Amino acid sequence: MKLSEFDYELPAGCIATQPARPRDAARLLHVAEALSDWRVRDLPGLLRPGDLLVVNDTRVIPAQLSALRGQARVGITLDCRQDDGTWRVLLKNAKRVRAGDELVIDPAFSARVAEVYEGGAARLRFVADDFGQALERAGALALPPYIARPAGLTPEDKADYQTMFAAHPGAVAAPTAGLHFTPELQAALQARGVEMVSVTLHVGAGTFLPVRVEEIAAHKMHAERGIVSRAAAARMNEVKARGGRVVPVGTTALRVIESAADERGCVHEFNAETDIFITPGYRFKVADALMTNFHLPKSTLLMLVSAFAGVERIRAAYKYAIANGYRFYSYGDACLLERAQ
Known part of the structure; x- marks a missing residue:
């Protein structure tokens, strides 16, 4: 069809x-x-x-993250956790991201690029004392694009x-x-x-x-x-x-x-x-x-x-x-x- x-x-x-x-x-x-x-x-x-x-x-989960690769801002959307503990993700503004790069989310939360795929996808290994707590601290809800929030997420959305x-x-x-x-x-x-x-x-x-x-x-x-x-x-x-x-x-x-x-x-x-x-x-x-x-x-x-x-x-x-x-x-x-x- x-x-x-x-x-x-x-x-x-x-x-x-x-x-x-x-x-x-x-x-x-x-x-x-x-x-x-x-x-x-x-x-x-x-x-x-x-x-x-x-x-x-x-x-x-709050699946949207913002990170720095050097001075360049990179958007990260978590996709699927892998059996080895890494995450398959979608990256935004990631044309120069390469395997081995470090993406810094905050001073206590970062990710190492394990692989880069076609179409903006990658596999990341996150580094944090407690991944769940770090994600709650740094992540944002990934509302669908058709739900208009020009001023940002509302307290009710969570x-x-x-x-x-x-x-x-x-x-x-x-x-x-x-x-x-x-x-x-x-x-x-x-x-x-x-x-x-x-x-x-x-x-x-x-x-x-x-x-x-x-x-x-x-x-x-x-x-x-x-x-x-x-x-x-x-x-x-x-x-x-x-x-x-x-x-x-x-x-x-x-x-x-x-x-x-x-x-x-x-x-x-x-x-x-x-x-x-x-x-x-x-x-x-x-x-x-x-x-x-x-x-x-x-x-x-x-x-x-x-x-x-x-x-x-x-x-x-x-x-x-x-x-x-x-x-x-x-x-x-x-x-x-x-x-x-």
């Missing part, structure tokens, strides 16, 4: 720059054989007792851009479908008999990068670290075996459980990088429905939801959402997609 097949016009006024308050007051478009309007707090009534929600428990499930630090961007959940909604789901299990996908900086090729099959996804525990895998398999549905909250949760499943649909323990690229024609092995936000034109996530719910159904849903004032992207409204047969 062509990249141009996943384009659409979105009025600027449809882009959410603040979340709904409370979070579960956001609108929810149910995309099935017909379209219907709800609120996120209505989710329990749209699910069935025995369904299993799969949430992403990654925690967003909390708004973190889900209630956040437990394991490592994401550059939030798994945004999870931003809609509140303790009250979680309690209502439990009362309905809807179960919940956590997996981890540390969303990388590649989520912000555009697709640059017209033939989508030629696009290369950035790898991200995914983790499915043995207990979480067993729970999904048990739910499927008794006829329940597995419903990922967000494309990140969907991608990691599909990466962890074999061709028979059995989910296995998983702890590895995944660069799974889901486009129309993909046969889903685990996910039966999907809660997600509205995604950017020409994005890999729009391709994923088109694969899940059907290209024409997604086109109709997005057209309806725009016409009816839904709010788009990270701080926007949500939809519940039923899988196309």
